[in-house]
Amino acid sequence: MSWDHGYFSASSYTCGVYRELAPAWLDLSGLIKGHQPPRSHEGEAFRYLELGSGMGLGLCLLAAAYPEGQFTGIDFQPDHIVHSRRLAQQLGLSNISFQEADFLSLAADPGELTAAHQYVVAHGIATWITEPIQRAMLQLASAMLQPGGLFYCSYNTFPGWLAATSFQHLAELSRRRQGEANPAQAFQLAAASLTSLLGSEENPSALALAQPALRRRLAQIPDQNAAYLLQEYANAGWQPLYVAELHQRCAAQKLRFLASATLPENFLDLLPGNVRPAVLAETDPGLRQSLQDLAVNQSFRRDLFVRGVASSTDSQLRQRLGSIQLRLLEAPALETYRFETSFGQVSGVPERYRQVETCLAGGPRSFAQVLEDTELPLAELAKILALLLHAGRLGIDRCSSADFDRARHVNEQLLELIRSGRPYAHLVAPASAGSVPFSLVEALLLDGQRRHLAGGDLEQHLQDELKAMGRSLKGDAAPVVSAFLERQPRLQALGVLP
Ligand SMILES: C[S@@+](CC[C@H](N)C(=O)[O-])C[C@H]1O[C@@H](n2cnc3c(N)ncnc32)[C@H](O)[C@@H]1O
Structure with missing residues (x-):
């Protein structure tokens, strides 16, 4: 096996940025589920580790937005580390460093990596690496986290990716046959070959009948960016997981599932009416997550785990949640409020959403102030704010920090x-x-x-x-x-x- 353990390392990754990785967003996601964040207040010093930091843009932006944080990025791809270090230097950032290292060797010997991070994140990695590397990554995440710290892990899930597994399988066979000379072409050949196995719309094959979503997915392949296709599918470890599988593997490393950084997913009453009773009737929280994913055909999760739950009392929760400052990012008061979520489209009672937005129209206000002004129940306000944040109508304000x-x-x-x-x-x-x-x-x-x-x-x-x-x-x-x-x-x- 080469140094990349079958991970696709022939080209560099894209420069993506994900809002859910911001410490304030992670804190809020955990607070919704009653966990005291690792920072007692906005502005407190902290350590933040990104596993598989890619091109480093996201981490550099966070380091610029949070001068009180110390940020470390780990990646085994030297091109990524060179790029990330140069970028940090060009931006004049002194609170960030990047280390070229492999999860496998770091899990065995973390060397100079300091433990006791408040946050460890791994975006888009867990289901693109082989199982031993994944185990090492989770072990490392756990070892680097202080008790009560938050671990963010996003990953591809079943059943949403079921239809794509036959394409990925054929694409890998096609890539091996073509050799590495033109991997992008191998993907197009696999898509064409698999499409021919679906039969026509009028006379579908057994495969097309069993996987109706496959035709649509294959039709998108010719228009998709070649770099994306390679990064998505050309990894020996490509393996979407059912939620319970990843949660079990995390639990084996003392990482307990807490919440979703995809905020609406923390409110199961937002599930569509035709599946909600069945999901809510399940009393085991772990099993309920599985039912939820099956019901909505979940394809991607942004999960938050804790190494030791720091549960809040009601007054601690009100105090910490209440201190979060919110800022309206769009013109207030829409006619209707409809939100696209992984549970489908969710509609809000317009009067309540307008009431909240109007309250924020004059400038940033704390959660506690909005609670007082609107007189909404805390849980109801948390849900409204989660949907408005999800839709990008609100932002978390760093105010004096x-x-x-x-x-x-x-x-x-x-x-x-x-x-x-x-x-x-x-x-x-x-x-x-x-x-x-x-x-x-x-x-x-x-x-x-x-x-x-x-x-x-x-x-x-x-x-x-x-x-x-x-x-x-x-x-x-x-x-x-x-x-x-x-x-x-x-x-x-x-x-x-x-
Ligand atoms: C899908 S990319 C995600 C990059 C970044 N987190 C983002 O979302 O833009 C996965 C990253 O993990 C890194 N990686 C994969 N296997 C690794 C390993 N065994 N040790 C260290 N880094 C690894 C890759 O080089 C790549 O940059």
Whole structure:
């Protein structure tokens, strides 16, 4: 076996950023289930470890948003570590370090890695590595966590991925036959070959009848990014899991399931009416998670585990939850409130959501203040806020802990890198718990504004700059410019832009 243990290491990973990895988001997810967060208040010093930190962008943005944290990224792919270290240096971050290391060897000997982290995270790794490596990763996560600390682990699940297993199997056979010369082509051949086994829509084969979702999934393959397909499927350890399987493996390392960082999943009463009674009737919490996943055909989970539950009393919960500051990110008070969740579309009673948003319209307020003003029951308010956070209408506010000057300095460096063609589509948002999406187009428009361009000149600037980079807009420039001008004041209020 080579150094990568069958993990696809022939190319670098994408530069993804995930809001659920922010310490404030993790704290809130745990608090919803009554766990006292590892930080007693926002602004307290902490240690944060990311296992499989990839290109390092997400971790750098967190290090910029949380100057009081010490961040460490681990990855065995040297290209990733070189990229991550250079990025941290370019952004002028001193509270972050990246280490080139393998989970397997670190689990046996953690060397200089200090234990007692408040947070350990592993996003998109557990079900892409072989079982022995997964065991080592979970063992390492547990060993690095202080008692009461939070471990975030996201992974692909069954039954949602069942239809894709036959494709992944054939894709791997096809890749082995083609050799490594053109792995992307091997994937297309496998998709075409499997499609031909489905029969027609009118006369479907036994496979198509047994797996009706497979046809749709295969139809998407030709349009999917080749790099994504390779990263997703070309790993010897590719193996989605049923929730109970991963929970058992975590439990074997003293990591107990606590909550979901996909906030709506913590509220089982949001399940569709046709399956809710059956799931709620199950009294064993572990089994209930399994029933929930089966009922909604779950394909991805963002789970939070604890090494030792620090349960809160009711007053501790009210006090800590009450101290969380919330900020409205969109114009308040919609006609209707519909949320896309893994449980399907959820509708909220508009009056209550409007009441909460109106309360936040004047500026950031604490959970306790919103509770007092709206007079909603605590559990009801927690659910409303979870859905609004999930939909991106609210953000968690770092208030006095945010270091605006430092974040703006980091953002200036990021803007320069984005304009130079780096695929970093985010900026640090000091008032929100981490970062916000920010596109190349927006970076070019901001640059145009700084050159005192407006109207048609600004649109022309955007077109010219994109052309110089060998790119172009799909549609008209005018709506793109107006969308940016509309968004700009919100980004300024968040401290993202000066
Ligand atoms: C799917 S990527 C996710 C990267 C990052 N967390 C993200 O979401 O953008 C998995 C990462 O784990 C790293 N990795 C896989 N196996 C590893 C091992 N045995 N030891 C250390 N890192 C590993 C890979 O190099 C890759 O960067």
